[in-house]
Amino acid sequence: MTENRDVAERRAQILDAAAAVFGRKGLHTAVMADIVAESGLSKGGLYWHFSSKDDIVAGLLQRFFEEHVGAVESIVRAPGPAAPRLRELGSRAVTDLTEFDGSRDLALEFYGLAARRTDVRELLRTYYHRYRELIAALLDQGNEAGEFRVADSADTAMTVIAQFEGLALVRSIAPDSVDLAAQVEHFLTTVIAAADTSPSGDD
Known part of the structure; x- marks a missing residue:
């Protein structure tokens, strides 16, 4: 156990550097x-x-995904209405993505690396699959509580992921053209309004 901990600490030290x-x-x-x-x-x-x-770079990618998925799991498991937690999920995505501000080309390199390496492509595939499951679970919670009326939670979850990833890529290429927090909030407001079961459509 001590040896495994030492290895993990050294790897973390290298990734931080x-x-x-x-x-x-x-x-x-x-x-x-x-x-x-x-x-x-x-x-x-x-x-x-x-x-x-x-x-x-692959190690940084894996660490980012593990930390992000862990945070999303906590949001999905938390009590309370689904809409505020969906917004919290968006806020977390913004926080995590802005960690790359010092090296925006990392976001592009991740995809380039996935094109070159099967192991990285599989890592991305596994991450997106789990991320989709978690967002779909949150939408299902909203459906079950009568808060949402999402016909296909898995498809809607993939739309959410695609929006987040698309904004991240555009921001990597043209950072001045994207206000990430504002765009994510606008998108989630649209999703929540479309899914809302209340007569007024307000969440």
Whole structure:
């Protein structure tokens, strides 16, 4: 158990260092030597955990997904009406996505890496599947409580994911053209209004 904890701590140390370097120098300018220096580890120590910069980017991707899915699971399991929790989910997505502000090319690189590597593509597929399940579960809770009338929660969940991902990609390319928080709020307001069962359509 101690050995596993040490490995996890070293990997986290390297990923933290890589995130700092990518934010400061840019993903494509940074080299492994920069990450070695930032981490305080030896070159051999770093390469024992990650054999390439692509491996480190994949590690950052996996960590981001695990943290984000964990937060979404907590929102879905929380008590209370579904609409405020759907907005909270949107706020969490905005918070997590803005963590990449220092290195927006990471978002694009994730997709490029998925095109090159089967393991990363499978990681993305697994993440989207779980994310879709969680959002659909939240919509189903709203349906069961009589709060929503969503005909197909899985399809609606995928629409929500596509909107979030699309905004993130546009923001990576043209950051000044997207107010992420405002756009997510506008989209979720539209979704909630369309799904609302109250006569006035207000949530």
